[in-house]
Amino acid sequence: MSDLAIPQQQYAPAREQLSYLQDGHSLRSWLLTTDHKRIAILYMASITVFFFVGGAAAALIRYNLILPEGALRSAETYNRLFTMHGIIMVWLFLVPAVPVTLGNFLVPLMIGARDLAFPKINLLSWYLFIAGGACILWAILAGGVDTGWTFYVPLSSDYAMGHVTLAVVGVFITGFSSILTGLNFIVSIHRLRAPGMTWYRMPIFLWSLYSTSVILVLATPVLAITLLLLSLERIFHVGVFDPQLGGDPLLFQHLFWFYSHPAVYIMILPGMGVVSEIIPVFSRKELFGYKFVAWASVSIAVIGFFVWGHHMFVAGQSAYASVTFSLLSFFVAVPSAIKVFNWLGTLHKGYIHFDAPMLYALGFIGLFVVGGLTGLFLAALAADIHLHDTYFVIAHFHYIMVAAWCQHILPGCITGGRRSAGACIRKWSLAPLRC
């Protein structure tokens, strides 16, 4: 099939090459590189910066909550802090985290290609990411945004005082970075696989990354359009969402969550892929139920597009819609459960080594199961009425997002691609940690 179409020069050459780290030391050689590993490291450095900015905001949120009246003494500051924490962590850290670092680094190695299908577009998407990130940082330095990361209208379009437009433009630009990255992965996985590497022979990480890429390409444009409309409404008072101008605030929520719910799977799917790679390696066994794990990723990506309404059970959508979305939300939890059981099946009768990546991966299972089970409470309609908009929800997604993230990108970096079907073990496995 597509294997036949691969041009000759894309096989890894036999001759000895300079390692990507030795190949030029100037700033220029980094900023103009089209090498997927160097771009992965550029991303790694930049998302780490954003992680610390977002983390600082989180620390200040907790600091404010030390005293009942608020240690920061100002509701405005506090509101700006949690908005900044949300925006940075979601769009500048969690969404890009695994795909652009481990994905960039590993996809070509795992499929046996020299680089991604579009190396220059890969570099472009890093620049877009930086441009978007700079806009958001600028919005923060200029005084911040106080709408919450969800930008609900009409608060964000008519009432909020902060630099909403600037932040929205930043998110808009990073969206294009996501789309291009997703596109790059999809094309690479379709067209550049080594001869003989059929879909079912791909490393399992690629299945989850492929599913992630599909979400990136299909959902991000919806967010971009929504934010564009929000900006139009804020600047030119075009009535789209604000009822004062004849719009519908629920329309915004529908469009926003149509992206932002799948975005949750953008954050977690690659992590599941990493864990599905690590557990077999350190159990010295094949992954139990490879095909089921692979298709679980795909079904999460597909069903994930039809569950956005569970963010709106108390928001004023019709009861019929809520019941439907509740059922679909339970459905999307099934593939996740399948994955957990398959990971346990992999451990069964293995030779389990307790290296650092494995400890992280086992920790991931624990946290993910807690996060997933609390999700059941929120999918059950009547329970959600009570629990919605409370700390229960915050705990639920932080279990999955923060804890799970820390538990999978670290082992992911440590393991690198020690095991990738067909590709040999390389020295770079620890490289991301060195920078």
Place this chain on the structure above:
Amino acid sequence: MRFSLPEASTGAANVDWLIGGLLLVSAAVLGLVFFLLFFYVIRYRHDSPIRRGEIAEKSFRFEITWTIATLAVFFGLFIWGSMLYVQAYQPPPNALKIFVTAKQWMWKVEYPGGQREIDSLHVPLNTPVELVLASQDVIHDFFVPAFRTKRDVLPGQYETLWFTANRVGTYHLFCSQFCGTGHAAMTGSVTVLSGPDYQHWLSANGTSGTLAQEGGRLFIQYGCSGCHNDHGTVRAPSLAGLYGSPVPLSDGSTVIADDRYISDSIMYPREQVVASYQPVMPSFKGVIGEDDVVKLVAYIESLGSEQQP
């Protein structure tokens, strides 16, 4: 110090049972996963001499088993949660109607008898109460944890929420949708009073007129009566007997004239035009505040009930 939320409405216990059931299922799954995790990790550690024997090859049967088991449990939980939810969306017809208007950052409450208060709500014991919620500005959310109920309060759209309080006391009221700088302070209290106490409270806070009477004054003041009376200069539909009855629209469809329809018709008169009438009514968006709209709606409702024998 108390560790549990009071259950102060008839629905609260049902929700607590559901949450308890979910907790039980979760604990069972969590127990299973953690048990297997620790059991395998210890039993099959790499230096354990235990014989591994045949490794389970055919995974299909396992996969189908746990997929179906998960689906069945989830489906049960779905049915349970949805049934309670649908109940929470069907107010009984005889419910006492109280109007709540949210604005940055306060709750304004208006009673049918014309009583008004801010950031506090008084309801009678063991009586179904239906709140009609509207927002003056951004999205708010009316949340009473002791009743296990909440609903977003939207601008330009009526939402309703009903409950039957079954325990005397004063409970917290929160806004739980972030609504701007003063969001955290947008709190209040809900006081449940026994029947006689409630009547006493109503009369102690009595006003010049009921909500409908005040609405009647506004009906003239805003010029509604100029057209909507029988001898009006412009042909407009009569509002007598309108409330609760089906209205044929110019696009061929029919709606029931409930609170939301009447409010919409005042704010956006050209959206749903009554069949055989011209869309000539101006919008009162920005002219009449939500708290006055509530009075007009109450007035039109009173017209309806007077006409019917």
